[in-house]
Amino acid sequence: MSAASPILSVDAVSLSFGGLKALSGVTFDVAPNSITAVIGPNGAGKTSLFNCVSGFYTPQQGAIRFEGADITRTHPPHRAKIGLARTFQNIALFRGMTVLDNIKLGRHAHMRTNLLDALLYWGRAQREEMALRAEIEEKVIDFLEINHIRNQPVASLAYGLRKRVELARALAMRPKVLMLDEPVAGMNREETEDMARFILDVKEEWGVTILMVEHDMGMVMDISDHVVVLNFGTVIARGKPAEVTQNPDVIRAYLGGTDIEALQRRIQGREAA
Amino acid sequence: MDFDWLFFAEVTLAALGNSALLALTGLAFVLIYKATRVVNLAIGEMLMVGAYLFFSFTAGLGLPPWGAILLAVVGGALLGATIERAVIRPMLGEAAISVFMVTIGVGSVLIGLTEIIWGAEPTALPDFMGKAPIFIGDAYVSRKVVIGFSVAAAVIAVFLLAFRFWRGGIALRATASDQAAAYSCGINVPAVFSLAWMFAGAAAAGAGILVGAVGGIAPTMGVFGLSALVVVIVGGLDSIAGALIGGVLVGLLEAWCGTYLGGEYKMLATFGLLMLVLLVRPYGLFGTVEIERL
Amino acid sequence: MRIGTLKESYAADEALFDTRTQKAWLGLFFLALLVFPFTAGEYWLYIACLVAIHVISTTGLNILTGFTGLVSLGQAAFMGVGAYTVAVLEARLGTPTLVNLLAAGFVTAAVGALVGLPSLRVKGLYLAMATIAASFILHFIFANWTSVTQGVSGINVPPASVLGFEMARPVQLYWLILPIAVLMVLGAANLFRTRIGRAFIAIRDRDISAEVLGIPLLRYKLMSFALSSFYAGVAGGLWAYFFRVVTPESFPFVYSIFFLAAVIVGGMGTILGGILGAVFMTLVPEVLKLGVGLLSPVLPDAVAILSPVRTIVFGALIVGFLVFEPHGLAEIWRRTRRFFHLWPFKT
Numbered sequence: 001m002s003a004a005s006p007i008l009s010v011d012a013v014s015l016s017f018g019g020l021k022a023l024s025g026v027t028f029d030v031a032p033n034s035i036t037a038v039i040g041p042n043g044a045g046k047t048s049l050f051n052c053v054s055g056f057y058t059p060q061q062g063a064i065r066f067e068g069a070d071i072t073r074t075h076p077p078h079r080a081k082i083g084l085a086r087t088f089q090n091i092a093l094f095r096g097m098t099v100l101d102n103i104k105l106g107r108h109a110h111m112r113t114n115l116l117d118a119l120l121y122w123g124r125a126q127r128e129e130m131a132l133r134a135e136i137e138e139k140v141i142d143f144l145e146i147n148h149i150r151n152q153p154v155a156s157l158a159y160g161l162r163k164r165v166e167l168a169r170a171l172a173m174r175p176k177v178l179m180l181d182e183p184v185a186g187m188n189r190e191e192t193e194d195m196a197r198f199i200l201d202v203k204e205e206w207g208v209t210i211l212m213v214e215h216d217m218g219m220v221m222d223i224s225d226h227v228v229v230l231n232f233g234t235v236i237a238r239g240k241p242a243e244v245t246q247n248p249d250v251i252r253a254y255l256g257g258t259d260i261e262a263l264q265r266r267i268q269g270r271e272a273a
Numbered sequence: 274m275d276f277d278w279l280f281f282a283e284v285t286l287a288a289l290g291n292s293a294l295l296a297l298t299g300l301a302f303v304l305i306y307k308a309t310r311v312v313n314l315a316i317g318e319m320l321m322v323g324a325y326l327f328f329s330f331t332a333g334l335g336l337p338p339w340g341a342i343l344l345a346v347v348g349g350a351l352l353g354a355t356i357e358r359a360v361i362r363p364m365l366g367e368a369a370i371s372v373f374m375v376t377i378g379v380g381s382v383l384i385g386l387t388e389i390i391w392g393a394e395p396t397a398l399p400d401f402m403g404k405a406p407i408f409i410g411d412a413y414v415s416r417k418v419v420i421g422f423s424v425a426a427a428v429i430a431v432f433l434l435a436f437r438f439w440r441g442g443i444a445l446r447a448t449a450s451d452q453a454a455a456y457s458c459g460i461n462v463p464a465v466f467s468l469a470w471m472f473a474g475a476a477a478a479g480a481g482i483l484v485g486a487v488g489g490i491a492p493t494m495g496v497f498g499l500s501a502l503v504v505v506i507v508g509g510l511d512s513i514a515g516a517l518i519g520g521v522l523v524g525l526l527e528a529w530c531g532t533y534l535g536g537e538y539k540m541l542a543t544f545g546l547l548m549l550v551l552l553v554r555p556y557g558l559f560g561t562v563e564i565e566r567l
Numbered sequence: 568m569r570i571g572t573l574k575e576s577y578a579a580d581e582a583l584f585d586t587r588t589q590k591a592w593l594g595l596f597f598l599a600l601l602v603f604p605f606t607a608g609e610y611w612l613y614i615a616c617l618v619a620i621h622v623i624s625t626t627g628l629n630i631l632t633g634f635t636g637l638v639s640l641g642q643a644a645f646m647g648v649g650a651y652t653v654a655v656l657e658a659r660l661g662t663p664t665l666v667n668l669l670a671a672g673f674v675t676a677a678v679g680a681l682v683g684l685p686s687l688r689v690k691g692l693y694l695a696m697a698t699i700a701a702s703f704i705l706h707f708i709f710a711n712w713t714s715v716t717q718g719v720s721g722i723n724v725p726p727a728s729v730l731g732f733e734m735a736r737p738v739q740l741y742w743l744i745l746p747i748a749v750l751m752v753l754g755a756a757n758l759f760r761t762r763i764g765r766a767f768i769a770i771r772d773r774d775i776s777a778e779v780l781g782i783p784l785l786r787y788k789l790m791s792f793a794l795s796s797f798y799a800g801v802a803g804g805l806w807a808y809f810f811r812v813v814t815p816e817s818f819p820f821v822y823s824i825f826f827l828a829a830v831i832v833g834g835m836g837t838i839l840g841g842i843l844g845a846v847f848m849t850l851v852p853e854v855l856k857l858g859v860g861l862l863s864p865v866l867p868d869a870v871a872i873l874s875p876v877r878t879i880v881f882g883a884l885i886v887g888f889l890v891f892e893p894h895g896l897a898e899i900w901r902r903t904r905r906f907f908h909l910w911p912f913k914t
Contacts, residue, residue, distance in 0.1 A: 077782060109782075110781075120754070121757035537707065
């Protein structure tokens with residue numbers, strides 16, 4: 001654990017659907033300005049955990065604390081406002097809008113324009129929109145290199161670009177903690193490397209803390225500071241990437257088998273590559 | 274003044290006749306919804322066309338009632354199949370709300386066509402059930418209501434059995450629970466869609482004849498479809514049992530309000546109930562709650 | 568052929584009408600609107616006023632259905648609420664016209680928000696059912712709350728009057744209805760340049776993820792209902808001043824279908840679509856009337872089939888556009904413009 005007090009902590013969270021236990025007693029902390037990766041086999045409860053943190057599910061037990069405040073029961077829009085942003089595994093962009101409008105939408109909770117301002121488009125509404133546009137253009141769009149597609153409808157974009165637009169929208173939310181649900185799933189090697197670079201830049205240049213779920217072990221090992229391993233809804237290991245790969249429980253969870261040595265060699269081989 | 278229990282019983286018995294018809298129409302509605310996930314707002318108009326077809330075959334062509342009924346029901350099935358093939362299938366994969374609006378358009382077209390072909394004036398169907406009243410205990414019940422109730426109940430029973438045991442019915446249920454999976458099991462999904470619309474059309478036409486026999490026919494009788502819509506919402510859009518129980522509930526409510534408060538309160542009660550259900554139990558008494566997934 | 572436009576500021580890029588050509592056409596259009604009452608006859612002014620009223624109401628429904636994705640079949644009933652508000656205020660209190668219209672908007676907005684309440688629990692189709700229910704319940708209230716609405720006999724409305732200038736004929740009402748329509752359409756266009764409009768569209772496209780992005784769903788759905796009803800209320804108020812008598816039969820269920828058709832035919836989710844749809848759908852019955860007039864020497868009972876033919880055409884337009892041109896006239900308009908921009912090259 002890092003010395004600084006955690007920006008986000010998940011404390012003994014349990015969640016079940018009917019009789020099915022999705023999470024039981026999950027506990028871990030996220031240190032400020034770090035990259036924490038949650039890994040685990042399919043069905044381990046990673047996305048359920050994400051949904052608890054972003055407020056889509058309410059856990060039956062346990063607490064989620066953000067900067068020390070208990071947010072277990074606050075509504076999703078409020079969490080967005082205090083600085084929790086996320087992307088989705090299967091990309092949740094708004095198909096009927098352009099890239100630019102999608103990104104602008106991220107800022108919603110931080111704007112003050114009311115209905116009357118909006119109808120008149122005078123004073124505050126206009127000032128806010130112009131400031132937003134300038135900031136998004138200069139900070140987000142340039143940063144993620146998506147200038148050429150800003151006026152395209154998202155429905156026409158390729159998969160990799162959509163993922164990038166979704167990241168752009170999350171960044172427009174001015175997050176303190178950015179949650180990425182499988183940011184490189186389904187990407188080719190080049191796209192994966194681009195995305196990894198963006199994630200590292202977000203951490204370093206923006207000072208944003210990152211919590212991500214990812215299956216791509218190579219990327220997890222490369223960029224994360226801290227790894228949490230889930231299996232059947234419980235945390236079976238956590239620590240630095242190198243420590244986690246040595247953990248026999250983790251290896252067993254992934255392989256289900258016995259030949260631990262072989263797997264260790266495989267993982268180390270990938271790390272070296 | 275004492276409460277007139279006999280009168281109450283008569284009103285209630287008459288209401289049960291109406292309930293059975295509502296349930297039958299509701300069943301047609303649920304059938305389409307289960308198989309194709311289409312909320313068909315034109316069901317009332319399909320019912321109306323069925324009644325008018327019957328009218329043409331008896332009063333126009335002078336066919337005997339049983340022949341006219343058969344032809345009208347077949348006509349209803351054809352109408353259902355035509356609607357499905359012509360405007361619903363091209364909308365496959367579109368947003369549910371768009372398909373819903375298409376059925377509103379279809380309903381409007383059917384009303385217009387009926388007014389052109391048969392005129393806008395309300396008419397009575399030729400009497401084919403006899404007039405001798407029936408007494409259950411001391412309570413008088415109109416013969417039409419009894420026949421309507423019995424026929425509707427029998428048709429519902431046949432549907433339920435078919436749905437449960439017949440091969441086509443099973444295919445229909447399979448399609449309802451997972452279209453893609455049913456397709457890959459070799460079920461001809463488009464055919465199932467046609468089938469569902471045909472059965473629904475036939476059921477609606479049958480209900481239309483019975484409704485028309487009790488209350489006369491008019492281009493505005495499609496409003497009965499709105500009551501049936503309330504029935505299925507109360508019962509749950511995808512529940513057959515819901516349609517039956519919802520039918521009884523709405524039928525009784527309409528009759529009691531209509532009798533004791535005045536005819537104009539019928540609609541108010543029906544739609545008030547709808548609002549209440551939407552607020553309190555939005556997926557109906559027996560409907561499947563849709564689980565949101567990200 | 569047009570190659571591109573150079574924009575030097577974000578403000579220029581975000582303007583509603585961004586090119587010089589567009590501004591020139593717009594200016595020409597407004598000029599035509601100004602000259603129109605001096606050149607057109609009584610009949611065409613009547614049509615123009617009716618079109619403008621329909622444009623307001625259709626734009627309102629478009630905000631709810633086209634932009635927020637909540638289908639409503641209660642728009643006509645909401646107009647009825649506006650019309651009755653104006654009629655009652657005129658008959659009882661004799662308050663000034665503009666105050667009455669504003670009141671009509673706010674009263675209807677409140678009713679609309681109330682009808683939208685089930686969106687707390689349900690969405691999509693179920694909500695459409697709630698609006699159907701609401702429209703029948705409102706109709707019942709119009710017909711049976713006789714102490715206020717005078718039941719089936721209805722209320723007569725005195726002519727509108729602004730700054731002591733009485734407006735009884737279309738040529739006068741034109742100067743009241745048209746400016747209001749223009750302002751309200753502009754307001755709607757502005758709305759979709761801001762966070763509120765974006766939130767509506769987000770709810771339409773994917774409401775769950777909208778919530779995670781910081782948009783409180785219920786508040787925005789109710790806001791959309793209220794705003795849409797405000798438009799309907801003002802349109803209904805103008806309707807009352809235009810036809811001068813308000814009865815329960817003035818706002819039948821078919822009229823709601825008319826507005827839904829206008830939104831679909833014009834193009835869901837575009838401001839231009841609301842305008843085109845309203846114009847088109849208002850003119851359709853007039854064209855039909857004309858056709859029937861021409862036919863009547865040959866077909867003696869042609870007049871009798873006018874109403875059913877209208878019903879059929881409304882329905883067929885809804886179906887036809889949804890199946891073949893789901894983005895409506897606005898999309899056709901866009902394609903046409905594009906063709907001329909790229910001419911002589913093919914797209």
